[in-house]
Amino acid sequence: MDAMKLAVTGLGLVTSIGHGVVGSCAALHAGLSRPGPLGGFVVDDGSGEAVPITGYPVASFAEGFFQTGAWVRLASGAFEDLLHAAQPPTRPDFWHRTGLLALTPLVDPDRFGWSLEDLPDALETSYVQPLLSLLEVPIRKENARALALGHCALAGALLQAREMLESRRVDRVLVLAADSYVDPMSLTWLAHHRRLKSPRWPVGLMPGEAGGALLVEAPAAARTREASAIVHVESAVVDGPAEPGSIPARLGRVLADAVKRVLPAHTPHPFRGDLFLDLNGEEWKAQVWGHAQVLLAGQLDLLRCRTVLPADSLGETGAAGAPVALAASAWAFLREHASGEHALVCALSDNGQVSAVLLGHAKASTAVS
Structure with missing residues (x-):
């Protein structure tokens, strides 16, 4: 995108x-x-x-x-x-x-x-x-x-x-x-x-x-039309679905590739910002993210990222989960408690399809656009 x-x-x-x-x-x-x-x-x-x-x-x-x-x-x-x-x-x-x-x-x-x-x-x-x-x-x-x-x-x-x-x-x-x-x-x-x-x-x-x-x-x-942007969508990727019976390691690679594709190609340092994940208490999703996290060591500065799990407060909300995460990211930018000028929203569907969305602070994006 x-x-x-x-x-x-x-x-x-x-x-x-x-x-x-x-x-x-x-x-x-x-x-x-x-x-x-x-x-x-x-x-x-x-x-x-x-x-x-x-x-x-x-x-x-x-x-x-x-x-x-x-x-x-x-x-x-x-x-x-x-x-x-x-x-x-x-x-x-x-x-x-x-x-x-x-x-x-x-x-x-x-x-x-x-x-x-x-x-x-x-x-x-x-x-x-x-x-x-x-x-x-x-x-x-x-x-x-x-x-x-x-x-x-x-x-x-x-x-x-x-x-x-x-x-x-x-x-x-x-x-x-x-x-x-x-x-x-x-x-x-x-x-x-x-x-x-x-x-x-x-x-x-x-x-x-x-x-x-x-x-x-x-x-x-x-x-x-003089409408204020609340947040900017910088890029988005959907990949999959994975082959039936794919193991977490394979799904982790697909998710890691999706994250790499939404991040800017040339940056002086790894991504630092809010990281919204749809982990929901199921072991298979945790394993997928664990494998992806290893493969993203060079792209994500996890020590400087704030990881947010909306399911901890809302339970499993499925198709509404990523829109909730986008709204929460915009709120964090607005209230100035976000951990960076960008945020990542990652999702994993039941059929093995993965997605990643890169969001940008509206004011910061306007300043550089």
């Missing part, structure tokens, strides 16, 4: 620790969390007693919503927060020239009970169209699409956004992301694959849910 930077001019979040980007990022920085029992799904505590699994639901917001219904609720809530914070123009022509990329989890038939092979239009009819109706802004249907890439969806969306902007089909792109692991079908799927953390299985993830929103455009276009 070397040909052009992207300016992020609007952000919105809905998480278990805040119904808004300000509250969510402040709580995330403070290390706060709000875990709670997930009713309707119990596990054996090891002594024969049935106990509810612990997760991170968005309380008083998405209860009673299921699969695409929950995604619509979370994504539209994040958009409402973006509207409140960024206050973009309300005139119709602004939204007619705005594209929409709606990010979703990987559609695994074992998790959801349906597949895109059998229902190729399901995301359009059950997610994108209801979302467009609920947003109440006149985004054209032909400029809206779903992107089912799971954890790596943000990087994929940024690459597609650049293509949409370069083709001049739109002037800006609204990216909405949502994912939820707290519904019974997802919990059953996680438990079947022994991925859930429980009294009998201490190594695993804790399910969560979240929605994220960001408005991206070319920096010059943002300046023309």
Whole structure:
């Protein structure tokens, strides 16, 4: 993504620790969390007693919503927060020239009970169209699409956004992301694959849910309409998916290569800044990052990096995890507690696909551009 930077001019979040980007990022920085029992799904505590699994639901917001219904609720809530914070123009022509990329989890038939092979239009009819109706802004249907890439969806969306902007089909792109692991079908799927953390299985993830929103455009276009950039996207890479059965060492090499590709080719010193990882308590992800870390010894100054694990506060948020990380990075730049002028957001999807996104402090990027 070397040909052009992207300016992020609007952000919105809905998480278990805040119904808004300000509250969510402040709580995330403070290390706060709000875990709670997930009713309707119990596990054996090891002594024969049935106990509810612990997760991170968005309380008083998405209860009673299921699969695409929950995604619509979370994504539209994040958009409402973006509207409140960024206050973009309300005139119709602004939204007619705005594209929409709606990010979703990987559609695994074992998790959801349906597949895109059998229902190729399901995301359009059950997610994108209801979302467009609920947003109440006149985004054209032909400029809206779903992107089912799971954890790596943000990087994929940024690459597609650049293509949409370069083709001049739109002037800006609204990216909405949502994912939820707290519904019974997802919990059953996680438990079947022994991925859930429980009294009998201490190594695993804790399910969560979240929605994220960001408005991206070319920096010059943002300046023309006098919109302030919150953070700049310097580069993004998506690689994979890996071959089935790939071992952590191989995945680590793929992830390390992705990170190397987003970093500037010639710099006087290794990367120093915030490092956002989607480590979630699962052993395989920790092993992948361990292998990548060894291979990146010359590119990352880990002693001078601040490593941030959003899942420690939010649980596993899947496709919404990277947008949450981007918002947290922007918040760190704004509040001046970031460890450098750049940040890295790394992600690893369940199918072995990897992604890396390099972010830049808006003021610092403006000064050198």
